[in-house]
Amino acid sequence: MKSSYKFSNLLGTVYTGANVLFTPDGxxxxSPVGNRVSMFDLVNNTSCTLPFEMRKNIDRMALSPNGTLLVTVDKDGRALLINLPRRVVLHHMNFKTRARxxxxxxxxxxxxxxxxxTVNIWKAPGHTREFAPFVLYFTALGHHDAVTNVNWSPDSRFFITSSKDMTCRIFTVDRSIDFVPASLSGHRDYIVNAWFSADMxxxxxxxxxxxxxxWKNSTYAAMHEDSDTEMVEVDEDGNEIVRVDKVKWRIQxxxxxxxxxxxxTEAQFFAASNLVVAGFANGLFGIYEVPNFTTIHTLSISQKKIDTVAINVTGEWLAFGSAALGQLLVWEWQSETYVLKQQGHYYDINSVSYSGDGQSLATGGDDGKVKVWNxxxxFCFVTFSEHSSGVxxxxxxxxxxxxxxxxLDGTVRAFDLVRYRNFRTFTSPNPVQFTSLAVDPSGEIVCAGTMDTFEIYVWSVQTGKLLDILAGHTGPISSLAFSPTGMMLVSGSWDHSARTWDVFGRTKSIEPLVHQTEVLAVAFKPDGKEIAAATLDGNITFWDIQEANIVGTVDGRKDIMGGRKKDDRTSSDNAASGKCFNSICYTADGTSLIGSGTSKYICIYDVASSFLxxxxxISKNLSLDGTQEMLNSKYMTEFGSLEELEDEGSDREERVDLSLPGTRSGDLSVRNTRPEIKSKAVRFSPTGRSWAAATTDGLMIYSLDEDILFDPFDLEIDITPETVIEALGEKEYLKSLCMAFRLNEKPLLHTVFEGVPPDSVDLVARGMPEKYLFKLLTFVGMHMETSxxxxxxxxxxxxxxxxxGRYLRDHRGQFQPVFRALHKGVNRVRDDIATLCxxxxxxLKYLLNQQAIAARKEAAMQE
Structure with missing residues (x-):
């Protein structure tokens, strides 16, 4: 079994706070997701999570105008400089204070x-190797309270700051002019944001x-009753320059x-169209045109406050984020439609399951929702909200x-993923809480274990009727699993036993498998001859079904031991008492077993040797509890951890706890608690190429490192149109085609593509690197429509x-849009040829008929 699984993607969470950004192409x-960054491609309908991880949750992000450099800053002021196209970290920096x-x-x-x-102005790092990528240019002083926002003028010479001291200040980075920072005061509450207009x-x-x-400018010259020529100057190219340093500002x-x-709560300005987008604390946002202050559009998108607003480069799409709901929206305001509407689980994810082809993932959470992800x-493509309690x-x-x-609401529901509806609801004669579920391989029988009556209910999916109630356990049923053959059911319970049930047989034989402590999870080996059971003491026991004896044991407590909570009295080495596996799963071939539980670790074991x-x-995020091995004593005081106290809001609205329904005044003494790092469920993909874990951060996907494919042309630096044509002339068709894809120039691509002889196509296709298959098929699909x-x-x-074919089949999810384009192109060509034929x-029939008519006429004339 391969163990080179790498972090691939993060699902289940789309936004957790901070600001969202549009790329320069719009x-x-x-979107920040905890201490990671997720990137949502709105055109190709894909998402990915960047492979780096910060020390704490991301607080602020900024993207360079050309879209190559991304700066992320966490809550401690530690920053990463990232090359976004290459997705690599270039530099680490510590600004030492939190950045708003x-x-x-x-x-x-x-x-x-x-x-x-204060506001620090740094010289932006370049693309060359530098001794110090961050160089401090100067520091802007003058505010008496925290600065809330900063924005630049269109010519990059001035910037305006807004502050909680209810003033705005204008500064310049041009040291050649004699400039006195201007202060704009008049607001009665702290300023959220301030901007220059396009003409400044x-x-x-x-x-x-x-x-x-x-605010309108009024020149010094106008105040002294002179001409206002000082306000505008002309540079060497004949362009007008607005002299912000020569004006005073008055409220217009x-x-x-x-x-x-x-x-x-948040506001942004689109200078090209003079549009102001404002988000409010009640989930409402509005679009206003200035200076006339005309309301263009208002919409309520949630019941919680809007934490961030972003506008793309064309001003057509607006992005909104609400951290309280974990919601991310992209709204096209002209057509009033959603471009993107994604929301994660409101609380923890309790369970996860792969579909048979590995293309879909289902999750159930404490918020009572069932979500299905591609x-x-x-992306989540369907959400079912029929349950009234945790799933x-x-x-x-x-x-x-x-x-x-x-x-836990006492129902088991069946959802049709073709019509997206709840077509069957299974209930028990008496109200119970269901904690576990199993479906036989044929999909005809569904079983569910209960929390309170310690029974297992068996229903028929076709009729919806209750077939049987399996009693015998004396504790809550923690886990259920059907054998791959479908003839046997295994159940794990808190009564220190796992039991096998012959559900379909006449004898109803039951075999108890006794353990030392509570059984938390059970799993069947794919061959159906072995059972694995995870217990509260951190062990995993392997049982032979035929003989009902133990064939192997894994002592996993020491393997998942680690992580110290902020209030732990013992060190992480001695705090192994609560560490155990609460979810286990076999690989498709049955050679390995994966387990996750109340720890920051997920372990994979070899079944035959019981070795790790x-x-x-799972995560190195210090904003979560249990990720550190050692605690820093300087943060501990008699009132608790300083890190906990620093998380409290500075404003009254941020400290009031309104979580209880019906409360209006709230609780001012509320204390924020950090979530604990853990994993509640883990599953292997049926293909064995990836596995998913439901963690505190979200649904984490780990897959074999196959996306990063080696390209020999990465080592070349002399790829030019001339060298491509030269390679084509030397009949090196594969090399010239790959080089043309690297340059990605359409005229050159057409020349090289059509320059490949038909008898060499098969040879070139066989040698084509897998990295270029997507580009090649996309090009063929587009070129087919015009050639x-x-x-x-x-x-x-x-x-x-x-x-x-095998590679395309394994990655059919990635190649689906290409297949659709090819199918569409081939069908169009077929229809055109059929119409032409x-x-x-x-x-031809007309011409033949005309020939026959002419022959008959000629014969008649001769007669």
Whole structure:
């Protein structure tokens, strides 16, 4: 078995706080998910999580104007400089204080980052090797309270800061001018954001109480009754430069939103169209046109406050994030449609299950929702909200077309994944709470174990009737599993035993398998001859079904031991008493077993030797409890940990706890608690190429490292159009085609593609690296619509499918849009040829008929 699994993606969580960003092309959204960054491609409908991890949750992000450099800052002020296209970390930096805002200048030469009451301007790092990528340019002083935001002028010479001291200040990075920082005051609440207009003749500022001010410049010359020529100068190229340093700012107009008690939480400005987008604490957002303050659009997207707003480069798409709901939305305001609408589970994920083909994942959470995720795109495509309490187990059946879920609300529900509806609901005669679920391989029988009556209920899926009640356990049923043959059911219980049940037999034989402590999870080996049971003491016991004896034992407590909570009195080495596996799963071939539990580790064992193969760390996020091995004593005080106290909000609205229904005043003494790192469920994919774990951070996907394919042309530096044509002239068709894909120039691609002789197509297709298959098939699908060389394209498609069929089958989720385009192109060509053939056939018949008529006329004339 291969153990080189790498972190692949993070599902189940789409937004946890901080700001979201659009890429410069406007087609992708970057969203912070805990201490990681997820990237959502809105055009190709895919998502991925960047492979790096920060020390704590991300607080702020900024992207350079050209989209290559990403700066992420966590809650401690530690930053990472990332090359976004290559997805590698270039540099680590510690700003030592929490940053409320960070912004690159439009020309990409500087970036500004707030530090409490000051703003530091740094020279932006370049793409070359530098001794110090971050160089401090100067520090802007003057505010008397924390700076909330910073924004640059369009010419990158000035920047404006907004603060909690209810003022805005204008600074410059141009040291050649004699500039005195201007202060704009007049708001009655702290300012959320402030911006320059596109012509730099207006400034717009918005405060938390819902007031939007327009500031107009008035020149010194006008005040002294002179001409206003000093305000505008002309540079060497003849362009006008607005001299912000030569003006004073006056309030031109005051505008107020029609809400007195609802606060503005976030606002952004799109200078090209003079649009202001404001998000409110009640989940409402509005789009307003300035300076006329015309309301263009308002919409309520949630019941919780909007934490972030972002506008793409064209101003058509708006991104909103709500951390309380874990919700991320992208709204196209002109057509009033959702481009993206994703939401993770509100609470913990309790269970996870793979479909038979490994293309879908189902999760059930404490929020009572069942979500189904596409493993290829990373998006949730359906959510079922019929349950009224936490969902403890989910299982697929019928080749992934039916999904079953068991909940604490006393129901087991069956969902149709073709029509997306709840078509069957199974209940018990008396109200119970279901904690476990199992479906036989045929999908005809479903079983569920209970928390309170210690019984197992058996239903028929076809009729929905209760067939049997299996009694015998004296403790809650923690886990159920059907054998692969479907003839036997195994159950694990808190009564220190696992039992095998002959569900379909006449004898109803029951075999108890006694353990020393409570059984938390059971799993059947794929051959159906062995059972694995995980117990509360951290052990995993392997049982032979035929003989009912123990064939192996794994002492896993020492393997998953690790991590110290903030209030632990003992060290992590001695705190192994509560460490155990609560979910186990065999691989498809049965040679290995994976287990997860109340620890930051996930372990994979070899079944034959009972040895630990590999141990994975779920997360290194210090914002979670239990990720550290050693605690720092300097953070401990008699009132508790300083880290806990620092998490409290500075404003009254951030400290009030309104979590209880019906409360209005809230509890001011509330203390935030850090979630504990753990994993409640783990499952292997049926293909064995990946596995998924339901963790505190979300649904983490680990897969074999196959996406990073070696490309020999990565080592080449002299790939130019001339060398491509030269390689084509030397009849090195494979090399020239790969080099053309690297350059990605359409005229050059057409030349090389059509320059490959038909008798060499099969040979070139066999040698084509897997990295270029997606580009090749996409190009063929697009080129097929305009080119007359029909047989040539069909020959390419046939050769590629024949040579790389297995790879395309294993990655069919990734290649689905390409297959659709090819199918569409081939069908169009077929229809065109069929229409042409029919037309030619009718034309030939007409001509033959005309010939026959002419012959008859000639014969008649001769007579």
């Amino acid at each position: 087609n992708s959204v970057l 805002a960070i912004q690159f200048s439009p020309d990409g030469k500087y970036f500004a980052i707030t530090s409490d009451k 003749k207006n400034i717009y500022s918005i405060s938390r109480d819902g007031s939007l001010f327009q 107009k005051k505008n107020y939103f029609n809400s007195t008690s609802i606060k503005v 493993t290829a795109s990373g 403890n187990a989910v299982e697929f059946a019928k080749q992934g077309q039916v999904l079953f879920s068991a909940s 193969i590999k141990k994975f760390t 007359p060389h029909i047989e040539f394209h069909l020959l390419w498609v046939t050769s590629v499918m024949t040579a790389h 029919d037309s030619n056939q009718y034309t």
